Amino acid sequence: MIEPLELVIATLVVYIGVLAAIGEYARRTTALTREDFFMGSRSFKTVALLFSLLATQLTAFTMIGVPGMAYREGVGVYGYVASASTLIIPLALATVGYRLWLAGKKFGHITPGQFVNHRYESSYLGMFLMALLTFWTIPYLLLGAVGGGIAFDGLTQGAISYPVGVAVVLLIVFLYVMAGGMRGTTYTNVFQGGLFLVLLTGFLTYFGVKFGGFEAATTAAIGENMDLAVRSMEGQFSTQDWFSFFLLTGLAIPMFPHMFMRVLTGSSVTVYKRMVALFPAGVALAFIPVTFLGFWGAGQITGLEGQAADQILPMLLGEHLPTALLGLGIVVLLAAVMSTLDAQTLTVSTMFSEDLLRPLGSKMSERKEVWVTRLLLAGVFVLTFGLALTQPGTVFWLGEFAFQGFALLFYPTMFGLYWKRANRHGVWAGLITGFVGLWLFQLGLIPATVTYGFMPFVPVLLAQIITVHSVSLLTAAPSRERVQEYTDLFRGVW
Amino acid sequence: MADHGERTWDREAFWYPTRDITGMLLAIFLILSALRFDELFGLHNVETMLFGFWPTTFGYQVGMSVLHIGFAYLLYRYWPDPAEDLELGGAAP
Numbered sequence: 344m345i346e347p348l349e350l351v352i353a354t355l356v357v358y359i360g361v362l363a364a365i366g367e368y369a370r371r372t373t374a375l376t377r378e379d380f381f382m383g384s385r386s387f388k389t390v391a392l393l394f395s396l397l398a399t400q401l402t403a404f405t406m407i408g409v410p411g412m413a414y415r416e417g418v419g420v421y422g423y424v425a426s427a428s429t430l431i432i433p434l435a436l437a438t439v440g441y442r443l444w445l446a447g448k449k450f451g452h453i454t455p456g457q458f459v460n461h462r463y464e465s466s467y468l469g470m471f472l473m474a475l476l477t478f479w480t481i482p483y484l485l486l487g488a489v490g491g492g493i494a495f496d497g498l499t500q501g502a503i504s505y506p507v508g509v510a511v512v513l514l515i516v517f518l519y520v521m522a523g524g525m526r527g528t529t530y531t532n533v534f535q536g537g538l539f540l541v542l543l544t545g546f547l548t549y550f551g552v553k554f555g556g557f558e559a560a561t562t563a564a565i566g567e568n569m570d571l572a573v574r575s576m577e578g579q580f581s582t583q584d585w586f587s588f589f590l591l592t593g594l595a596i597p598m599f600p601h602m603f604m605r606v607l608t609g610s611s612v613t614v615y616k617r618m619v620a621l622f623p624a625g626v627a628l629a630f631i632p633v634t635f636l637g638f639w640g641a642g643q644i645t646g647l648e649g650q651a652a653d654q655i656l657p658m659l660l661g662e663h664l665p666t667a668l669l670g671l672g673i674v675v676l677l678a679a680v681m682s683t684l685d686a687q688t689l690t691v692s693t694m695f696s697e698d699l700l701r702p703l704g705s706k707m708s709e710r711k712e713v714w715v716t717r718l719l720l721a722g723v724f725v726l727t728f729g730l731a732l733t734q735p736g737t738v739f740w741l742g743e744f745a746f747q748g749f750a751l752l753f754y755p756t757m758f759g760l761y762w763k764r765a766n767r768h769g770v771w772a773g774l775i776t777g778f779v780g781l782w783l784f785q786l787g788l789i790p791a792t793v794t795y796g797f798m799p800f801v802p803v804l805l806a807q808i809i810t811v812h813s814v815s816l817l818t819a820a821p822s823r824e825r826v827q828e829y830t831d832l833f834r835g836v837w
Numbered sequence: 838m839a840d841h842g843e844r845t846w847d848r849e850a851f852w853y854p855t856r857d858i859t860g861m862l863l864a865i866f867l868i869l870s871a872l873r874f875d876e877l878f879g880l881h882n883v884e885t886m887l888f889g890f891w892p893t894t895f896g897y898q899v900g901m902s903v904l905h906i907g908f909a910y911l912l913y914r915y916w917p918d919p920a921e922d923l924e925l926g927g928a929a930p
Contacts (some may be wrong), residue, residue, distance in 0.1 A: 419881070421872065430869055437912045438850075445919055527911035548866035557890035582876065583905040589873065612918060620913035627902035634895065761847045802879035830847065834920040836849055837859075 345696040358677070362519055365530045369523025375710045380524035381453050383423055385608050389617045392609045395529040396618065397625040398426070398536035398682035399601055402483075403490020405633055406679040411653035412579075413637025419574030420637070423588055425630035429623035431593035432742050436619045438837045439597055440606050442760045445616055445832055447607035454690075455603050455756065456698035462759050463767035464704065466827055472756065473698040475774060476600045480731065483599070484691070484723075486745070487684040488513060488731035491529060494676035497657025498669060509731045512677065516685045517724045521717050525608060528685040535678035540629060546660070547632035553663060554639060561698025562641025571641055583796035591743075591798065594750035597757075600694060601686035688727070692719035725755035744785075747800040751777030754804065754809050760833070763817075763826045769815030776810045777803055858915045865908055872901060 378384050387395070412420040443458065450459045455476060456469025488509050495508025503511075519527045554560035565572045574580050596602055609615040633656070641653040644662070647655060660672035696716040699705070707715065737815035755773025780803035783789045793800055852863035875881045875897050883893040 418892045418895040421895050422875065422901070426898045426901045426905065428872060429902040430866075430873070430908065431911040432903070433912055434866065437916070449921070557888075559885075561886060561890040561892070569884065572886070572895075573884060574875065574894045576881060578877060580881075582874065585874065589870070601925045612916070616854065616916040618915050620909050623902065623906045623909045627899065627906065638892075737851065761850055763845055832919070832921060833847060833850065835849065836919060837852070 350667045351673070355673060357529040358674045359515055361534060362506065362515060362531050365534060366519030366522045366527045368532050369519070372525050375713045377453065377697075377709050377712060378451075379526075380713045381603070381689075381697070382506050383525040383529060383608050385448065386610050387608045387614070388610060389614050389621075391529050391533055392605070392614055393618045393621050393625070394536040395605050395608075395686075396602065396622060397629075398532035398539065398678075399605060399686045400432075400596070400626065400683075401629055402540060402683040403486045403493075403680045405629065406656060406676050407490045407493055407653050408486075408638030410640065410656040410659075413571075413634045414641050414647065414655040415652045416579055416636050417568075417571035417573065417575060417748070419580045421630055421634045422438055422574065423580060423585065424592075425634075427589040428596075428626045432596055432626070433595045433619050433623050436606070436622065437616075439757050439760060441615065441620075441836060443597075443603065444555040444606055444609060445836070446829070447727070449832055450479055452607070453604065454694050454697045455598075455600055456694060457799055458730050459756055459759075459767075459770060460702075462825070462829060463476065463765065464772050465767040465770075468767050468770055470699050470702065470785075471771070471774065473694045473750070475748075475752060475778060477599075477694065479745050479752070480600060480687055480691055481727075482745040484684065484727050485730055487680045487687070488727050489610045491677065491680040491684075491732060492731060492734075492747055493654060494657050494680065498673050498676070505734070507731055508730060512552045512680060513522060513724050513728055514682070515677075516681050516688065517720065520685045520689050524689065524713070525604075527610070528689055529605075530684075531685065532682045535682040536625075539675060539678045540625070540680075542671055543629065543632040544666075546672075546675070547635055548658070548665065550636060550639060551725075554643065560639040560642065563727035564639050565642075567641050567645060571638055581796055584798065587798035587801055589747050590752050592802065594753040594804075595746040595789050596749075598749040598752045601683070601690040604693070605686065615722055633781060642669040643647075665798060666679045688720055688723050691723050692716045695719050696760075701805065708750050747780070747781055748800060750800050751781055751803055751807060754807055758811060758825075760829075762812075764813070764815055764820060766815050766818055766821045768818040769811040769813075772814040773807050773811035776807045778807060862908075862911060862915070865911065869901070869904060869908060873898075874903075 348365045372377055408418055409424060444464070446452060446458060450461055452461065454469070454473070456473040459472050460466065460469035472716060491512030492509035495503040495511065496505040519531055523530070551557045551560055552564065561572070576582070578584070636659060637655055640659045644655065644658055657672075657676065661669065664672050693716060696712055696719060700712070700715065752774065755777065759770070780791040781800060782789065784794075784799035784803070791799065852859040854860055871876050875894055876888060881894050885893050887893060887896040907909070
């Protein structure tokens, strides 16, 4: 007779075993060259590209932050997050993303830093952008690590403590990223993205039945607080915030370095445009169960306030799943967390290698560069573990703060895709304006009241747009040859 | 100083309120963006449950997402192919 706890362990072992097998397959098929280890030779087909982007998009924020917000603020979180993403991200991918893909295909860019150095004819701008991207990725990396720790701690009711949970998540991801590079993360993401959608749909159905039917589950939730079923126009769901988050999604997500690099890995125009068409369907589906589970959770587990509400999904799974199925509960949380962590850690170490070591004149062979990147990966994991132990902020707040930092990288970096007069001076000025401006708000040196209820990045963005154009116009024009290369490449595309 | 020939936007890239396909995409995008604000119709505070269990504002936003999938299909359907035949350009700069 198999004991329930043994079944939980067996489930986890099978899950980790599948990841290890995929990682090993990726290792065998990956050559130790820059193009192959970092980019999978830009050879991915529709399913691989779609699921790698989708799984990267589904994070600890999706699994921990969104149910936590549905528990605290109600079902308005779906419109706030999901239906913003389903509209603005396909548009961003079809315009800016497509141009970046074309440029990457033609000029061989791997990182955002290489793109800005090339387009804006600079040697050091890429390093500066890399530093900013890394700075804003750290909170986002922490989001995954913290989410993994919360998942283990909450689901096992403390039997697997938070620090041990964080360590397990990081160790597993480290092993398959180190082995297979971009192929390792992409192939595992196909598995994890599919698992995520299937299991979440299963849990939604299971809990709906277990709570006495869907109507009874909803009745219990609104019995606690009717406001959860309507969109409160206060605070987070006010019109200004609703607009801000929509804009934030469109500006920040294309600037995530892990999304940037993944976008470049599609093999052809046909593959790329299919991915754009299918992406919103995956996002729309994934957010329905997490919103419902957070909302229904309010009727089952009461009294969670503030940061504690982020525990609602792990607690719901831990308290209401049969012990034998607990392993699947842990697996779904890990799938969301790890499928983003892997892309982020690979990207950060790739940027260090490509944007810092190569331009500084390192004469490494490609094989050696891959090994150096693997060492950098180890460093990134150790740093993430150390920072995750401090358990900073609520998961949602952490993500939103990093989102604003990314959003303020968008305009200075991308305006040269559409404006021929854009130059490196304008980009430098714009990046600095965005970074300083956001921190002035964060530190309270500019009062929040001047935003009129919008998120702080909105007025900073306006200042940034004026700055990049003014500085570009007041300084030397870019070379005609470079502008012409991009003009020819982008002819006729959006 | 500035070269006037390069002080321009890539005007072909943008969508304008015209009667062709890009004008239609622009119109659809603007309408969908406006429809996200469910308070325009007072739906944000409707307490009625769809199918007995699905809060109205939640159902409305899911419906919006379905329309967004349709918009993404239109992007796919009218996708502009690149002018150049692309081959990987080799080592990054």
